[in-house]
Amino acid sequence: xxxxxxxxxxxxxxxxxxxxxxxxxxxxxxxxxxxxxxxxxxxxxxxxxxxxxxxxxxxxxxxxxxxxxxxxxxxxxxxxxxxxxxxxxxxxxxxxxxxxxxxxxxxxxxxxxxxxxxxxxxxxxxxxxxxxxxxxxxxxxxxxxxxxxxxxxxxxxxxxxxxxxxxxxxxxxxxxxxxxxxxxxxxxxxxxxxxxxxxxxxxxxxxxxxxxxxxxxxxxxxxxxxxxxxxxxxxxxxxxxxx
Amino acid sequence: xxxxxxxxxxxxxxxxxxxxxxxxxxxxxxxxxxxxxxxxxxxxxxxxxxxxxxxxxxxxxxxxxxxxxxxxxxxxxxxxxxxxxxxxxxxxxxxxxxxxxxxxxxxxxxxxxxxxxxxxxxxxxxxxxxxxxxxxxxxxxxxxxxxxxxxxxxxxxxxxxxxxxxxxxxxxxxxxxxxxxxxxxxxxxxxxxxxxxxxxxxxxxxxxxxxxxxxxxxxxxxxxxxxxxxxxxxxxxxxxxxx
DNA sequence: AAGTGGTCTAGACCACGCG
DNA sequence: GCGTGGTCTAGACCACTTC
Numbered sequence: 001x002x003x004x005x006x007x008x009x010x011x012x013x014x015x016x017x018x019x020x021x022x023x024x025x026x027x028x029x030x031x032x033x034x035x036x037x038x039x040x041x042x043x044x045x046x047x048x049x050x051x052x053x054x055x056x057x058x059x060x061x062x063x064x065x066x067x068x069x070x071x072x073x074x075x076x077x078x079x080x081x082x083x084x085x086x087x088x089x090x091x092x093x094x095x096x097x098x099x100x101x102x103x104x105x106x107x108x109x110x111x112x113x114x115x116x117x118x119x120x121x122x123x124x125x126x127x128x129x130x131x132x133x134x135x136x137x138x139x140x141x142x143x144x145x146x147x148x149x150x151x152x153x154x155x156x157x158x159x160x161x162x163x164x165x166x167x168x169x170x171x172x173x174x175x176x177x178x179x180x181x182x183x184x185x186x187x188x189x190x191x192x193x194x195x196x197x198x199x200x201x202x203x204x205x206x207x208x209x210x211x212x213x214x215x216x217x218x219x220x221x222x223x224x225x226x227x228x229x230x231x232x233x234x235x236x237x238x239x240x241x242x243x
Numbered sequence: 244x245x246x247x248x249x250x251x252x253x254x255x256x257x258x259x260x261x262x263x264x265x266x267x268x269x270x271x272x273x274x275x276x277x278x279x280x281x282x283x284x285x286x287x288x289x290x291x292x293x294x295x296x297x298x299x300x301x302x303x304x305x306x307x308x309x310x311x312x313x314x315x316x317x318x319x320x321x322x323x324x325x326x327x328x329x330x331x332x333x334x335x336x337x338x339x340x341x342x343x344x345x346x347x348x349x350x351x352x353x354x355x356x357x358x359x360x361x362x363x364x365x366x367x368x369x370x371x372x373x374x375x376x377x378x379x380x381x382x383x384x385x386x387x388x389x390x391x392x393x394x395x396x397x398x399x400x401x402x403x404x405x406x407x408x409x410x411x412x413x414x415x416x417x418x419x420x421x422x423x424x425x426x427x428x429x430x431x432x433x434x435x436x437x438x439x440x441x442x443x444x445x446x447x448x449x450x451x452x453x454x455x456x457x458x459x460x461x462x463x464x465x466x467x468x469x470x471x472x473x474x475x476x477x478x479x480x481x482x483x484x485x486x
Numbered sequence: 487a488a489g490t491g492g493t494c495t496a497g498a499c500c501a502c503g504c505g
Numbered sequence: 506g507c508g509t510g511g512t513c514t515a516g517a518c519c520a521c522t523t524c
Contacts, residue, residue, distance in 0.1 A: 004493075025456065030509060041495045043286070046510085059418060059456055062510045063502035067456050174302060180423065180473040182445060200443060200468055202425060213268065213302055213310050225443055230423040232475075247512075273490060284514045289491085305491045306521035 005040050009048035017057050017068055024070035028058060031066075056233035096131040099157045100192055104146055111143050114207070114218040122146045126157050129192045132227070136194045139222040148216045172211035179205040180230065189222060202228040248283050252291035260300050260311055267313035271301060274309075299476040339374040342400045343435055347389055354386050357450070357461040365389040369400050372435045375470070379436045382465040391459045415454035422448040423473065432465055445471040 016022045029037065034045045049066055052058045058066045106120040115123065123143045130138035142161065144152070149169065156164045165171045183203045189195060201222050208217040259265045272280065277288045292309055295301045303309045349363040358366065366386045373381035385404065387395070392412065399407045408414045426446050432438060444465050451460040 006493080032509085041497090042510095043496095044494060047493085049510090056418070056420070059452075059454075060510065061454055061503090063504080063508080065509060069456065175299070175476070177299075178475040180471075180475075182425070182468040182471055198443075200441075209302075211302075211304055213312060225425040228423075228425055230473075232421040232423075233418070249512080275490085284516090285491095286515095287513060290512085292491090303491065304522090306489080306523080308490065 005038060006044050006047040006051070009034065009038060009040075009045060010051045013048070013052055014055070014057050017052075022068045024068050026068050027064075028066040028068065093132050094134075097158055098129040098131060098136065098192075099154050100127040100129060102126050102152055102154050102157045104152075107143070111218065114205075115143060115145065116215055117145065124149055124152045126152065126161065127188075127192070128157060136192065137224045137227045139189060139192050141220040141222070143218045145216045148210075148214075171216070173208060174211045174213075175209050177207045177209075181205075182225075183222075193222075193224060195224060198225050200225060248281060249287050249290040249294070252277065252281060252283075252288060253294045256291070256295055257298070257300050260295075265311045267311050269311050270307075271309040271311065336375050337377075340401055341372040341374060341379065341435075342397050343370040343372060345369050345395055345397050345400045347395075350386070354461065357448075358386060358388065359458055360388065367392055367395045369395065369404065370431075370435070371400060380467045380470045382432060382435050384463040384465070386461045388459045391453075391457075414459070416451060417454045417456075418452050420450040420452075424448075425468075426465075436465075436467060438467060441468050443468060 013022070013028065022028070028034070028049070031042055031045050031049065034049075035042045038045065049058065049060065053060050053066075056069060059069055060066045103125050104122055105125050107115065107117060107123045109119050111123060111125075112119040112121060115121075117123075124146050126140075126142040126144070128140045128142075129136045130140060132138070148171070149165065152161075162173070166173065181203050182200050185195060185199055185201050189201055195201075202225060204221040204223065206217075206219040206221065207215055208219065209215050256265070256271070265271070271277070271292070274285055274288050274292065277292075278285045281288065292301065292303065296303055296309075299312060301309045302312055346368050347365055348368050350358065350360060350366045352362050354366060354368075355362040355364060358364075360366075367389050369383075369385040369387070371383045371385075372379045373383060375381070391414070392408065395404075405416070409416065424446050425443050428438060428442055428444050432444055438444075445468060447464040447466065449460075449462040449464065450458055451462065452458050
């Protein structure tokens with residue numbers, strides 16, 4: 001039970017902040033106090049506090065202390081990877097998934113470029129419409145390298161593909177690059193979504209990599225304009241501009 | 244010159260990766276090797292490598308090593324805070340700023356709510372259109388608490404307000420919350436931007452906080468649909484779902 | 487078994503804010 | 506001067522990969 005002390009500390013304090021037991025604007029105990037509280041070393045405490053700061057729960061000021069922020073419980077944290085399934089569970093939405101297609105096809109030029117593979121290489125194409133509170137709002141188009149994901153089915157696609165990939169296939173998904181832009185609505189969007197008379201659609205492109213740094217999935221999530229939101233938390237870097 | 248060794252290591256390696264001296268897919272020296280290379284301790288090296296991982300330069304795998312990624316130099320890194328001025332400089336765009344208004348006004352209900360102040364509290368309202376390559380594409384509407392920013396002028400607004408705030412007023416901007424959504428075009432958008440016949444516009448709302456955790460600025464950046472892009476780098480958290 | 491990264495410790499000194 | 510957070514050290518043990 002003494003494993004990952006810093007995660008324990010992180011979870012304890014993020015819970016307290018989310019539950020309002022620690023009021024925004026107030027100070028956390030000092031690092032030394034927390035060190036004593038958990039009977040651990042200061043570097044371990046600092047690791048936990050830095051995580052809290054990274055997630056927007058607290059803000060640290062040298063010479064003063066760590067302050068509780070009021071944006072720890074964010075409305076829509078897409079920052080980081082989070083699947084549709086996790087999201088809807090988190091917000092208690094009434095959701096449904098409509099699988100339009102699960103098919104192994106040769107990659108067309110566009111997809112081949114996105115996945116960095118030769119054209120006509122076989123890929124799984126999965127097309128799903130997401131219904132939230134009675135309206136079809138999101139169109140997910142996934143492409144998987146079929147050299148890595150050998151089998152797929154409508155059955156799997158109607159649940160969580162990620163659970164299948166990580167649970168059954170034991171793939172280790174490690175990081176992703178995400179791009180948000182706006183495109184014109186296509187005939188397919190119109191066919192599969194409740195689009196009213198919108199002419200544009202928000203497109204979130206997601207390039208997903210495995211632990212061995214191979215790109216194995218490309219996903220295009222097409223969101224109806226009026227239902228799209230993205231929230232981010234950013235820290236300003238003083239002095240050097242790192243990025 | 245031996246200050247902030249971990250930043251030194253971070254900068255050295257991020258430079259090497261950006262310049263292509265370290266090829267994507269190859270391995271970095273082990274943490275122990277780098278420790279020797281810099282004559283420092285392993286925790287310091289790890290601090291640098293974790294930063295590199297956070298910025299998407301490398302990917303660490305337990306038992307194997309740290310691998311160079313090819314997405315370190317991203318096209319459009321708004322992740323983090325970056326101003327229009329920094330952006331255009333970075334990409335060498337031909338840009339112009341048109342100041343429409345710099346005025347101290349009583350906050351209306353909407354702005355008061357955003358800034359968490361009583362209605363009619365005085366704020367500076369700054370409205371600027373950004374022209375890129377000959378087209379007015381972005382409309383920036385800034386609101387500053389006038390209790391913190393006492394003076395402002397068209398002169399300042401036409402350059403970088405942030406340089407003024409940080410350089411002259413010595414304000415310490417520490418973090419921000421960013422929200423991206425899509426709204427319907429307003430008459431003001433039409434008046435100040437080259438909107439063609441778009442009916443919607445991408446809105447980036449930015450809540451900016453000072454080091455003492457006071458919210459002092461609210462900015463609404465309105466981007467023409469076809470010119471908007473946002474790129475993010477995300478890591479998957481195994482095991483516990485932290486956020 | 488050897489090498490890798492992940493966690494942790496018990497100290498140390500420094501930079502900063504405040505009374 | 507004291508308390509705060511920021512950096513750093515020289516070790517230790519563990520989990521994982523590879524041979």
